[in-house]
Amino acid sequence: MTDHQQRIHPVVDVEAPAPSTPLVPHGSATSEKGSPIQQRPLQRTIPVRPPPPPPRKRSCCCKCICWTVSLIVVLLIILGATIGILYLVFRPQLPKYSIDSLRISDLRLNFDMTLYAKFDVKITANNPNKKIGIYYEKGGRLSVWYTNSKLCEGSLPKFYQGHQNITKLEVVLTGQTQSGSTLMSALQEQQQTGQIPLDLKVHAPVAVKLGKLKMRKVKILGECKLVVDSLSANNIISIKASNCKFRLKL
Template sequence: MHRPPPYGMSNNGRYPPYHYGGEYYPSERRRGGNVCVRCICCFCCFLFFIILVFAVLILYMFLYYDPKCPTYKFEYMDVKEFKYNPDSSINTDVILTLRANNPNKGVGLLYEEASFINVTYSDSLICSGKFPSFHHGHRNVTMLQIALKGKNQLRSGLNESLKDDERHDKIRLKLMAMVPFRLVFGNIKSRSLNMNANVTLIVRDLKPGKKSVTEEGKIAYRLSY
């Protein structure tokens, strides 16, 4: 069957304009910018989630382990040698006994090798040594013996000043230490931290063969990475 054309001739002999009967689709805008925005939003959400997980984990560990700062106290000094030499140098060989108390119920401390301890008199080095490397368990009190030795030259005039302090049974020494350690939570070890200590010791007797009682100000220490 022959179908008539969709349009006919107009009176002036021209074909009328053709009318498109289909649907009209407006051109879509480019979405490149929207993709970048979505990516940034997803990254921010992921970053926020990670921070939230870490914050919850730290809060849980803090509440569960209830961490407390360890305490340290010098008990006495055992003098093996303290000798004045004619060249104004001093031979020193002493052992400091330190009481270390870890009051934590679930946090241990692992003291590492690379430590140092220096003892000075009026900023002149007297002797030096190392902090013992060991694992300090939970709720544990350990008596540590720290060997300090040295042969060091004192500045001019300090020999007489030190002898005068010794006659008055009041020798003021300064101990400075740096001790690397790790916190131990069960089988998990933290990254290495540094404990920096600074304390003034007042020694009453430096005669060899005697355990000189010491007094000290509060041991001030700070942590660093």
């Protein structure tokens, strides 16, 4: 009987734990003893971009605005200082005016139903300034009004008024007004009360002289509210009340 040799193969235990052998990644370096060399993880460098510069055009505009505002402020300071110095040196005062007399040369109703009026007015102009002269230029006007109707108007003379000077003026005013019959009736009815309100308006272009320097033209605007007793022609009219206000207009 032939003996058959039986080979016994080792049985592999499937449920046995895997050997605790350190895993070496493929392609990793090893030391001379065969053990793997631990490599540091690769570090990735991300470039940091600087923020974009602001638009150049906007920067230039901001600089221009700042320079402009600064220049305006400096000019205003210089102007204010100049005006302050001039005021302290010259001490300017408004001229004073008064109505001395008012006379009616003619007041009649024409055939075309317009009202014709002719007034003679005497005015006193007083310049109280010690260092300021006044040039009364051409184009000055003086007018007399009743309510909202202009009765007459005249031109102021052109002249120069020196320092602390008092000047007497005589101005002739003439005019024609539409709807004369209605206006004449209102004046006659008002005359019976003995108090007739009139407005005397002044519009005078003047130039101020500071020392030897003649300044630019300005305007003197004024209004005198008068109350007279009568509007009879060729008679001196009594002025019962007078309130005058004047101002400069640049």
